[in-house]
Amino acid sequence: MQDRLYLNSNRLTCTAEILECSHSENERYAVRLNKTLFHPQGGGQPCDKGTINGNEVLHVALNRDGHILHYLHTCLPLGPVELRIDGSHRREHARLHSAGHMIAHLVERIGWQAVKAHHWPGESRVVFRSSTNALPPFLDDLSHHCAKQIQLAQAISISFREGRRQVAMGNLGQYPCGGTHVGNTSELNGLKIIRIKNKKDELSIHYEMMTE
Numbered sequence: 001m002q003d004r005l006y007l008n009s010n011r012l013t014c015t016a017e018i019l020e021c022s023h024s025e026n027e028r029y030a031v032r033l034n035k036t037l038f039h040p041q042g043g044g045q046p047c048d049k050g051t052i053n054g055n056e057v058l059h060v061a062l063n064r065d066g067h068i069l070h071y072l073h074t075c076l077p078l079g080p081v082e083l084r085i086d087g088s089h090r091r092e093h094a095r096l097h098s099a100g101h102m103i104a105h106l107v108e109r110i111g112w113q114a115v116k117a118h119h120w121p122g123e124s125r126v127v128f129r130s131s132t133n134a135l136p137p138f139l140d141d142l143s144h145h146c147a148k149q150i151q152l153a154q155a156i157s158i159s160f161r162e163g164r165r166q167v168a169m170g171n172l173g174q175y176p177c178g179g180t181h182v183g184n185t186s187e188l189n190g191l192k193i194i195r196i197k198n199k200k201d202e203l204s205i206h207y208e209m210m211t212e
Contacts, residue, residue: 002067003035006048006180007165008158011037012085018052018078024071028058031070036060037083040068043179044100045093045119049086052076092121094180095209098156098169099146099191100126101181103205105172106145110134112203119179121208128203136198142205143193153186 005014020032031052040060041047047060052070059071096119103126104114111134117126154170158181167181168174182188190210197204 002033004068005035005037006039007178009037010180010183012050012087012090013037014083015080016083017080018076021076021078023075028071028073029075031072031076032067033070033081033083036068036070037085038068038070039090039093039180043177044117045097045179046121048093048180049089051084053081090180091182092209093119094182095188096121096124097177097179098181098185099188099207099209100124101156101167101169101175101177102146102149102172102185102188102191103142103193103207104128104175105169106142106149107137107203107205108173110137112136123206124208125204125206128205129201130203131201136196136203137205139193139196142196146188146191146193149185150188150191151186153184156181156183156185 014037016033016035018031019034022030024030038048038060040062042062050057055072055074057070057072061069063069100117100119107128111132112128112130115127115129157168159166164176165178166174167177192208194206194208
């Protein structure tokens with residue numbers, strides 16, 4: 001069973017063991033490890049960047065068998081290796097993902113239900129639906145509530161319940177989630193709500209995270 005260390009730890013380096021390295025398409029090699037710090041693409045966010053024994057990891061994805069594969073240009077021998085995560089890249093995505101959760105919690109308080117999210121740089125958004133004819137939030141009001149939560153510096157914590165990973169944000173609530181997150185809402189300083197679109201019964205809130 002592959003140990004997904006990123007679910008429990010924010011470490012950026014560790015040692016692991018290559019169990020399999022096979023030729024893939026586009027002159028790449030797919031590496032399967034016994035454990036990994038790399039978050040694969042999915043769950044609304046891009047994959048981590050970094051290196052395996054100094055070799056650039058081009059992409060990380062979950063295959064049909066449930067294994068996380070790391071794609072490299074180089075074929076590596078089986079055995080122990082060092083993993084290194086690109087910390088700035090990881091933090092950028094963690095901040096966007098946590099910001100999406102915060103927006104979802106706040107908007108659900110006025111009668112909308114978050115149904116999907118996309119936490120990619122330059123195109124981050126959370127989509128909501130409502131069956132109660134709820135009014136959409138005003139951009140300035142939502143921005144104010146987000147700023148207040150950031151100022152409150154609420155802890156963002158990880159727990160497991162019946163095998164499911166839960167991400168809790170202070171007293172706002174929690175969601176089941178397998179993504180990467182920051183540890184406190186204060187780290188979301190720089191969040192900007194760009195626009196709010198309300199079409200029929202679907203509400204889409206677009207946002208960005210300013211550089212720290």
